[in-house]
Amino acid sequence: MKWEIIHAEMTVAEDGGYVGQVQFKIEGHKQAYxxxxxxxxxxKDWAYGLFFxxxxxxxxxxxxxEEExxxxxxxxxxxxxxAKDALKQD
Structure with missing residues (x-):
């Protein structure tokens, strides 16, 4: 599966953890994610939610x-x- 990242951002949460989002395209798919x-x-431990x-x-x-x-x-x-790279650039 070929992907292309189109936007990323991340911030440090109040508890010292990280919160971010990444927008990306998958070759051959109708919508970006x-x-x-x-x-x-x-x-070290990451949780995620995937959306269109x-x-x-x-x-x-x-x-x-999701399977990928x-x-x-x-x-x-x-x-x-x-997302981490976006945090470093801020």
Whole structure:
């Protein structure tokens, strides 16, 4: 699955953890996606929510992206890295 990151941002939460979001496209999918990211203070344990960016798209497509996030560590880590890089630039 080929992806392209189109926007990323991250902030430090009040509890010292991190909160961010990354918008990205998947080649061949009708809609772009947004992943919301949240971590603990150490930035080691991450939780996420996956959404269509602008409007709903085919359920099969978002399910495929969800499966890719679960199975492809490189993809998931690239999204986290993009958000971390956005924090460093602020």
């Amino acid at each position: 947004e992943i919301a990211l949240q971590s603990n203070k150490r930035g 960016k602008d409007e709903a798209g085919p359920e099969a497509e978002i399910e495929a992206v 996030l679960e199975d492809n560590d490189e993809f998931y880590e690239a999204l986290i890295a993009a």
